[in-house]
Amino acid sequence: MKIASWNVNSIRARLEPVTKWLEKSKPDILLLQELKGSEFPVDYFKTLGYESSAVTQKSYNGVAILSRHPIETISTTLNGDETDSHARFLDTLIDGIRVINIYLPNGNPVGTAKFDYKLAWMDRLSFLLADLIKKDEPGLIGGDFNVIPEDVDCHKPSSWVYDAIFQPESRSRYRAYLAMGYTDAFRSLHPEESGKFTYWDYFRKAFEYNRGARIDHFLLSPKIASRLRSCEIDTGPRAEEKPSDHTPIVIELS
DNA sequence: ATGTCGCCTCATAGGCGA
Numbered sequence: 001m002k003i004a005s006w007n008v009n010s011i012r013a014r015l016e017p018v019t020k021w022l023e024k025s026k027p028d029i030l031l032l033q034e035l036k037g038s039e040f041p042v043d044y045f046k047t048l049g050y051e052s053s054a055v056t057q058k059s060y061n062g063v064a065i066l067s068r069h070p071i072e073t074i075s076t077t078l079n080g081d082e083t084d085s086h087a088r089f090l091d092t093l094i095d096g097i098r099v100i101n102i103y104l105p106n107g108n109p110v111g112t113a114k115f116d117y118k119l120a121w122m123d124r125l126s127f128l129l130a131d132l133i134k135k136d137e138p139g140l141i142g143g144d145f146n147v148i149p150e151d152v153d154c155h156k157p158s159s160w161v162y163d164a165i166f167q168p169e170s171r172s173r174y175r176a177y178l179a180m181g182y183t184d185a186f187r188s189l190h191p192e193e194s195g196k197f198t199y200w201d202y203f204r205k206a207f208e209y210n211r212g213a214r215i216d217h218f219l220l221s222p223k224i225a226s227r228l229r230s231c232e233i234d235t236g237p238r239a240e241e242k243p244s245d246h247t248p249i250v251i252e253l254s
Numbered sequence: 255a256t257g258t259c260g261c262c263t264c265a266t267a268g269g270c271g272a
Binding site for chain 2 (some may be wrong): 009010012013033036037058059060106108113128146201202203206242244245
């Protein structure tokens with residue numbers, strides 16, 4: 001079972017790259033973030049052989065799951081704040097696995113309500129994660145976490161010190177997820193590797209110089225972690241014309 | 255501070271979010 005996650009920075013602008021990548025990589029499941037529009041092309045992906053479930057919003061955010069297997073949508077909102085209307089969360093059941101797609105708030109600039117929202121969102125997510133552990137469910141949470149877990153997960157820590165994705169408050173919450181028993185799929189299989197990123201700025205030839213950050217992750221619940229066979233970052237799409245600023249991360253489960 | 259995208263509109267330029 002091959003499962004991938006990709007922040008596409010507008011599904012409309014990225015329809016060709018996504019199609020090309022699906023046909024080449026043939027994942028069973030693809031988690032998409034930053035759809036950036038009210039419409040999701042359900043029928044189009046159906047012609048490519050993928051079922052879909054999407055949570056959309058005008059202009060901003062938006063998450064979707066494509067799957068070759070039937071999708072049971074469990075929830076389109078993250079518990080804990082009735083006033084939160086952002087399209088950032090999609091909880092599903094596919095082939096007996098809880099598949100949760102998140103677009104965690106960026107949180108910049110630090111010191112504003114946006115950063116408070118990010119931290120509150122991370123706290124709300126922790127309750128769901130604790131629940132999955134308690135019920136001993138096979139599940140995974142994938143997506144754009146907007147968190148650089150460790151210094152090795154960016155090209156140069158000093159250039160991120162004022163960024164919300166690098167703040168101690170963001171990173172300690174991410175580490176608390178791991179302390180609960182979740183496995184960071186990429187890091188567990190590549191414990192020492194540096195310079196492996198999923199996101200690079202559009203500016204200043206960041207990709208060419210590999211000045212990026214590892215902020216797109218798969219967290220595996222204890223019940224499913226032993227099934228992890230591989231986790232790789234596919235930098236191919238980032239090198240193409242008109243790319244997203246993120247590139248796909250791919251896991252394989254036995 | 256800056257750079258570059260993609261979105262939207264009090265729309266073909268500028269603001270917002272990333």
